[in-house]
Amino acid sequence: xxxxxGYMSLLSEFAKPTDxxxxxxxxxxxxxxxxxxxxxxxxKYYAVKVLxxxxxxxxxxxxxxxxxxxxxxxxxxxxxLVGLHYSFQTTDKLYFVLDFINGGELxxxxxxxxxxxxxxxxxxxxxxxxxxxxxxxxNIVYRxxxxxxxxLDHEGHIILTDFGLCKEGISQTDTTTTFCGTPEYxxxxxxxxxxxxxxxxxxxxxxxxxEMLFGLPPFYxxxxxxxxxxxxxxxxxxxxxxxxxxxxxxxxxxxxxxxxRLGSRDDFNEIRAHSFxxxxxxxxxxxxxxxxxxxxxxxxxxDISNFDPEFTEEMVPNSICWTQEHSIVNASVMxxxxxxxxxxxxxxSDDSFL
Numbered sequence: 001x002x003x004x005x006g007y008m009s010l011l012s013e014f015a016k017p018t019d020x021x022x023x024x025x026x027x028x029x030x031x032x033x034x035x036x037x038x039x040x041x042x043x044k045y046y047a048v049k050v051l052x053x054x055x056x057x058x059x060x061x062x063x064x065x066x067x068x069x070x071x072x073x074x075x076x077x078x079x080x081l082v083g084l085h086y087s088f089q090t091t092d093k094l095y096f097v098l099d100f101i102n103g104g105e106l107x108x109x110x111x112x113x114x115x116x117x118x119x120x121x122x123x124x125x126x127x128x129x130x131x132x133x134x135x136x137x138x139n140i141v142y143r144x145x146x147x148x149x150x151x152l153d154h155e156g157h158i159i160l161t162d163f164g165l166c167k168e169g170i171s172q173t174d175t176t177t178t179f180c181g182t183p184e185y186x187x188x189x190x191x192x193x194x195x196x197x198x199x200x201x202x203x204x205x206x207x208x209x210x211e212m213l214f215g216l217p218p219f220y221x222x223x224x225x226x227x228x229x230x231x232x233x234x235x236x237x238x239x240x241x242x243x244x245x246x247x248x249x250x251x252x253x254x255x256x257x258x259x260x261r262l263g264s265r266d267d268f269n270e271i272r273a274h275s276f277x278x279x280x281x282x283x284x285x286x287x288x289x290x291x292x293x294x295x296x297x298x299x300x301x302x303d304i305s306n307f308d309p310e311f312t313e314e315m316v317p318n319s320i321c322w323t324q325e326h327s328i329v330n331a332s333v334m335x336x337x338x339x340x341x342x343x344x345x346x347x348x349s350d351d352s353f354l
Contacts, residue, residue: 015088015097020048022316032093035316036100036302045302046085049096053089053340079288080131082151082161089340101159102303103152103296110147114215118246120293121212124150126280127158128205133268136198145204146185147211154303156292184217188232188256202263202271206253213242218254232256249276 020037027034032051039046085097106124110116116124128150135142142160151159187203189196210218219230236254238247252262252274263270272282284290298305 015086015095017090017095020046020097022048025316037097038302045100047082047098047100049098051094051096053092053094078131078134079286080127080158080160081134082159094340098161099159100302101151101153101161102298103154103156105148106150106152106158107147109152109294109296110212116212117293118213118243121209122246122276122280123290123293124158124212125205125209126277126282126285128160128208129268129271130282130286131158131160132201132205133271136201136267141196141198142201143204145201145208147208150208152292152294152296154296154298155288156295157288184220184227186228186231187258189258191228191231196258198267199258199261199264202253202261203255203258205271206250209246210250210254213246214239218250243276245274245276245278249274 019041020039022035022037024036025033026036026047032049032055034047034049037046037048038044082101083099085099087094087096089095128145132142132145145160149161151161153159185204185207187196187200190200207217218236219227219234221227221230236251242250249262255261258264262274271277272280281290
């Protein structure tokens with residue numbers, strides 16, 4: 001059929017590095033970098049995450065990476081999650097082509113303003129909770145909610161980005177024991193290397209809300225050991241400046257015993273029903289009908305003024321955009337490495353992206 005032919009020609013012409021003009025480094029992770037890239041044939045901007053295979057293999061992390069790809073493929077359809085357009089690989093690198101989100105890290109805005117007024121914090125937390133509830137409905141635990149992974153789009157809506165730490169296939173009965181994440185936001189059960197479930201995300205959400213309202217994470221100490229000890233044993237100290245409903249949800253989310261935490265019985269439904277959110281119409285929120293409390297100062301889709309100049313002024317390495325054509329791993333050829341079989345992905349041919 002015509003459709004099949006279209007799809008086959010698409011497969012033979014998987015995206016490849018030379019389809020993009022790599023303009024700027026806009027982020028760095030342990031496995032690679034994120035670039036602002038412009039697609040040659042239509043001038044559209046994307047964020048392209050480029051990972052080095054050997055680093056991944058050395059660290060035995062390929063499960064993570066494949067989970068990230070699977071999660072991204074499963075979740076293109078939520079307003080507050082970054083969308084994956086496609087992924088491809090060369091002999092030594094993996095590429096994810098993602099939405100370019102340019103309103104800046106939430107962290108960037110929070111550092112500038114020190115704290116957010118409660119209505120602004122509530123808006124962001126509601127959008128995050130909606131995204132987390134959606135992931136949980138697909139049996140995915142996000143696990144790494146922190147301001148660096150929370151971006152604002154050009155309109156001021158939340159976009160959660162880094163799926164590298166997601167655990168796929170976690171249902172509420174299922175638990176997992178890998179230790180990773182950022183110390184300030186780690187739930188007690190993760191620190192204790194105990195099995196954990198969806199409720200770790202609600203702990204992290206509480207940590208982010210606390211930091212938005214008070215300017216520091218809830219059990220913060222410059223001494224990491226002391227901070228771990230605080231997370232495990234120190235009661236949440238009441239602070240002035242937040243409403244009683246904000247304080248009530250913080251106590252529910254930052255409950256040290258995961259089995260008593262807000263969200264432990266009915267997940268997102270418990271969160272959305274909390275009186276802190278009584279002013280939020282969740283349907284309107286999910287349809288982006290609630291005007292964001294702050295509109296990032298960006299002139300266009302490709303404005304990078306909200307990115308750290310430490311990244312954006314760095315030179316883009318030649319090896320990223322210049323790849324010998326034969327090293328492109330074509331869909332019709334064997335995948336470059338057994339560890340990454342099934343990595344390359346292109347959307348169905350009716351995708352509006354093409």
